[in-house]
Amino acid sequence: MEKNYNKGSQWIKCDLHVHTPYSIEQHYGDGQIEQVWDKFIEDLEALPEEFKILGINDYIFLDGYRKVIEEYKNKGRLKNIDLILPVVEFRIDKFGSVNQDNPFRRVNFHIIFSNELSVDIIEQQFLNSLSSEYKLFPDYESNENDWGGVITRGNLISLGTKLKESSNGKLTGSSLKIGFQSLNICYKELIKKLENPHIKGRYLTAVGKTEWDAMRWDGSPAEKKSVINKADFVFISSPDIEGFHRAKDTLKAQSVNDLLLDCSDAHSFSEQTEIKDRIGNCHTWVKINPTFNGLKYLLYEPEDRIFIGTQPEVKERVNNNKTRYIEKLTISQIDGYNENQGVWFKEQEVFPSHELTAIIGNKGKGKSAITDVIGLLGNSHNQKYFSFLNRTKFKKNGLAKNFKARLLWESGLEQESNLNEDVDIDLEERVKYLPQSYFEDLCNEIDDNENFKKEINQVVFTHLDETERLEKPTFEAFIELKMDKPGKVTHLRRMKLTMANGLPRFDLSVG
Structure with a gap:
């Protein structure tokens, strides 16, 4: 069962191609030595906090994934990683001509399985069925080519x-690697096996871009396009961010699937910085819940949910303005409340998104309660428009005094208040809150509505550089000072917008 993430979609890092010390090809060391595994797990645990999704890919074996889950994750390790997925990688019978030294390069086809599928199910219902029902063709001749x-x-x-014995000394090295490199899985049969009802709908697919590039256009253009267009994602291990964007532009120019994800393809520890394919060398950010179903959203909204770079713009904005973003809202009962007036707010926690623009839900589900409480703690000056925290509803008969709320900002600042308290209009607003009743009042008879004019004036005023506001908190106070006529407040007569250093600048004329 997938974990419930009450923070909603967040920008997190996702690396779907990480090899373990059990992988057929890797540079960690001997996978049978526990110290090598300990160092591997410690390296994953030391990843920057934004890494939340990892895909364990040891080619066609799941032993490494099983060990990561059963011997580490399930025993309390890797707490920093929310989702670990099993990934298998095949070399399929689609060839690309490369050069004389390496005349054929096969396309890598990846299958990302749901973490809700057990290793046993994947092996029994998929991997074992592949090899037991049809022939696997080696690249080299052998006396038993029907292996x-x-x-x-x-x-x-x-x-x-x-194969080594029949190569007359041409093949040397690990028999395991030679055997693996000789496997050539039939693409059509592979796709058929994915229709197995035990796994259908519980996997995503990806094609390796580098190997797909090697497929010749003058061979079968339709087949070349089909391989990439039928995959959900395209994987690449880019040397840098610029390289990724060049690769994506190439796919767009070829009018093929350009849902490209950067992966580390890690075969080495993060400390081996001279090696591109190392732990943590991944530039993919995704805005989803860290669940397998969350990954599916990338297929439908890739432009809004995938970012390749140092960090998404909203993350940078929050980091630079931590006093303006809410981390958590907590609403709870005060000590000693015996619930004689009803059971309300028992340690309720709300984690607003940093891109929050609206709160939606059916009538009576608490939308006004949440927004009113945020308005109270944020010292909104529109308290008279609160629809929940007012004397005819939650404050009636002293009910509200039995509850308190705490607002935690990203900066670490905490503000706490009893729900029966009032805002202090002499203090600055930390939250600009427009309750529905205020909005209705604002838009009613606009021509003669002073509140509407005041709101427009204030919006204009907030676009003035702080150095030009003459230390005044409101538009009206600013205009009073400009006119040098205390007590007389006027409205904007003319506004000219110019740009200075990429920022808006307003030249005002009043009257």
């Missing part, structure tokens, strides 16, 4: 050994 069987390490070692 087949379940894809296990032992079977691949056996295949690699046979």
Whole structure:
């Protein structure tokens, strides 16, 4: 069961291609040595806090994923990572001509499975069915070129050994690697196997861009396009952010699937900075809940939910203005309340999004309660328009005095208030709150509505540089000083907008 994330969609980092010390090819060290694994897990735990989703990809095996989950995550390690997904990677029978030394490069096809699928289900219902029902073709001739069987390490070692023996000394090195590199999975059969009802709808797919690029356009353009367009994502391990954007522009120019995700393709520890494919070298940010279902949203709203770079603009904005963003709202009962007036607000927590623009919900679900409480703690000067915290509703008969609320800002500042208290209009507003009744009053008979004119004036005033406001808190006070006629407040007569250093500048004329 996926965890409930009450913060809504947040910008987080997502790396769907991380190899473990069990991987067939890796540079961590001997995967049978626990110290190597300990260092690997510690490296993942030391990732920057924005990393929340990892895909464990040890090619066609899930032993590394199983170990990460069962021996570490399930025992309290990797608390910094919210979602760890099993990923398998096949080399399919789609070839690209590269050069004389490496005449054929096969396309890498990735399958990202839901974390709700067990390793046993993936192996039994998918991986084992692949190898047991049709022939696997090696790249090199052997005396037994009809080799087949379940894809296990032992079977691949056996295949690699046979290939080495028949190569007349041309093949050297690990039999496991040679056996794995010789596997050539039939793409059409692979797609058919994904229709298995045990896994259908519980996976996403991706094609490796580098290998797909090597497919020749003068071979079968339709087949080349089909391979990438039928995949959900395209994976790339970019040397830098600029390289990623060049790759994405290339896909757009070719009119093919350009839903490109940057992945680390980590085979090395983060400290090995001379190696591109290392832990943490990933530039992909996604705005989703860190769940498998959250990843599916990327397919439908990629422009709004994927960012490749140092950090999304909203993250930078929050980091530079922490006093203006709410981290958490808590509403609770005061000590000693015996609930004789009803059960309300028992340690309720609300985590507003940093991109909050509206609160939606059915009638009676608490929208006005939340916004009124934020307005109270934010010292909104529109308290008379509160629809929940007023004398005819929640404050009636002293009910509100039994409850308190606390507002925690991103800066660490906390503000607490009893819900029966009133705002102090002599203090600055920390929250600009427009209750529905205020909005209705504002828009009623606009031509003669002083509140509407005042609101427009104040909006204009907030666009003035603070150095030009003459230390005045409101538009009216500013105009009074400008006119040098205390007591007489006028309205804006003319406004000229210019740009200075990329920011708006307003030249005002009053009368």
